[in-house]
Amino acid sequence: MSTRHVLLGLLAGGPSHGYDLKRRYDERFPQARPLAYGQVYTTLQRLVRDGLAEVEGTDSDGGPERTLYRSTEDGARELAQWAGDITAPAPFVTNEIFAKVVVSILVTAATEKPGAGEPVDPAALLRAQRAAHMARMRELTALKSDPGADLTTVLSADYALTHLDADLRWMTTTAARLTTLTAEVNAA
Incomplete structure (x- = not known):
C-alpha cells in the first residue's frame, strides 16, 4: 500500500x-x-x-x-x-511459506552431512502454519460477526480471509506433493 x-x-x-x-x-x-x-x-x-x-x-x-x-x-x-492505475498482478510469487517449505527440505537433506543444522520437517511446518492460519481466520470471522463492526472492518476482514483461504488451499496441495517436491529439490 x-x-x-x-x-x-x-x-x-x-x-x-x-x-x-x-x-x-x-x-x-x-x-x-x-x-x-x-x-x-x-x-x-x-x-x-x-x-x-x-x-x-x-x-x-x-x-x-x-x-x-x-x-x-x-x-x-x-x-x-x-x-x-490498474495494479498489475505480481510478476513473481514471493511467498515466505513456500520458501520455508523448500528450505526445510534443503536443511533436512543437508543434515545428513557433518556440521549441518537441525532438520525441519516440511510436513510439520505446513501443519503448524495451517493451524496459525486457521486461528487468524477465526479471529477475523469473529471480528466480522461483531454487531458493532463497520463496513470498512468487514470488507478488510473479507479481503484477509480470502487470502488466508487461498494460502490454506495451497498448503493442502503442497502437502499432497511433498514427496515429489522433496525428490526434485534433492535432485537439483
Missing part, C-alpha cells in the same frame, strides 16, 4: 493535522499494517517537498503547536492518476 497516496486520499477530505490523518488511517484501514506517527510526519514532509501537499497553517488550541496540511492541485492530480 502506498502511504503517500493513502495520506493524499485522506487529505482530499480537507486540511488535517498529522494526528488526525493517523487516526483516520486506523479507522479506514483497520486490518492494514499499522502506520507509525513518525511515518505520517515523514511522508507529509515529503509530500510538501514534492509540491503535492502544503502547510495551511499551525495552531495550538492551548496545547502543543500542530501543523495543518492540505493537498495541492498537483497532489489531487497524482492521487487521481494513482487511484485510476
